Amino acid sequence: MITAYVRSNGMLLPVQVETHGVIPEEVVWIDLLEPTREEERFVDEALGLDMPSEEEMQEIEVSSRLYQERNALYMTATLITGADTATPGRTPVTFVLVGHRLLTLRYAEPLPFRVFAAKARRHTFPSSTGEEVLAGLLDAIVDRVADILERVQGQLDTLSGEIFVRQPVEEKIDFDEVLRRVGRNHALTAQARESLVSIARLLSFIGRPGDTKLTKNFGRGFKTIARDVMALSDHASFLANNINFVLDATLGMINSEQNGIIKIFSVAAVVFLPPTLIASIYGMNFQFMPELSLKYGYVLALGLMVLSAILPYWYFKRRGWL
Structure with a gap:
């Protein structure tokens, strides 16, 4: 599915694009969600791009995820999906800056994309360029990771209370359930750290000297996001240590x-x-x-x-x- 977001009264309104149609000139953001081969070829020919395949997006080499080809920047980051479900996962998302347009290619629907798209339809954007949309998307993604880490912190505090506070004899701790909760929080923290690392690399790639120059405002905006990513990475490391401590304490209580x-x-x-x-x-x-x-x-x-x-x-x- 191809969704093009066009400027209208300072807002971004979604327009569905068919492969037999044309991409509007005033488009700022083109979002490809689980595109077919025909849709990929249509976008490649319309914008002069060479979009990576789903298999190429999952490669872990930095050179395969971050590169410049002709006048376009190709950047792939790892995002968390299904964080509110019992089986959270991760998915690669590719961002392409070409001219002042942004193109996103994804095969899942992370929550930050829905949040930002809804915000773009309600709020006025100062300039409505691809760089601004990219900054807004990255900011929404980082906010989502922060929410996930805050929730993990709260669950760790609850687990610590259950483990270390003496319970009445009739209210025995279900250590099997405790271990499952510890394992789920560990998986979420590991996925958050992986996502933050990929976003930090993406921001570093954007800010490097090259043919594509960012304005001072956007440069400062990306630096602010980079600082947030660094702070959240430190917090994720702190949570990982706490999770290991809670796991050791749980195993110690079981042994006791x-x-x-x-x-x-x-x-x-x-x-x-x-x-x-x-x-x-x-x-x-x-x-x-x-x-x-x-x-x-x-x-x-x-x-x-x-x-x-x-x-x-x-x-x-x-x-x-x-």
Whole structure:
């Protein structure tokens, strides 16, 4: 699908473009969402471009993601998708600056694109150029990453409270669920760091000396976004360390709980071992045993078994082992 955003009263209004039509002259932003081969060829011929394929967009080499070809800048960044679902993922998005137009190529629909497109239809843009649209999109993307990291921070605080605050006996912690939540937050943080790294490279590529010169206002705008990206990268690293700490603490609590269970079994074994020994002795089938002739031998044997069980329990209790 090809959506062209054209200037109208200072706003950007979407127009659907068909492959048998033409791209309007006043277009500022062309958005290709899951385009067909025919749509890709139409845009390439109309703008004199050579758009990368979906496989080429997923390459990790910087030279394959950031390059200049003729009068166009090709930049591919990794964005987070489905952050609000149980299965968040990532997708490559290519930005192409040609002239003063922006072209975006994507095979998913990250939330920042919907947010920025809705904002562009309601608010007035000072100049409505491709550079301004790119800056607005990157700003929306960085804001989204910041929201994701803030949510991860809140969930880590909740997890820390659940793990370290003593819970009532009837409200036991479900450590399986805790580990799943830790794993999901780790995946989100890792994807956020990967996205921030790709955006930082993109901003560095835009700001490098080259044939395409940015105005001072746009240059300052991109530098502001770059500073935000750097700050968020540091925060993502901090969260990654916190996640590792919470994971270690969870595993430690599980180990402590298992040790408590094993301790109970060990104490029970020690408590019942002496009575078992006494019962074994008096269960022997020897013909001559002195106590067999006693009138109260049976009661005496039971008393010895009870006493031999109480003494180890009392000793453990006094030493603070229980």
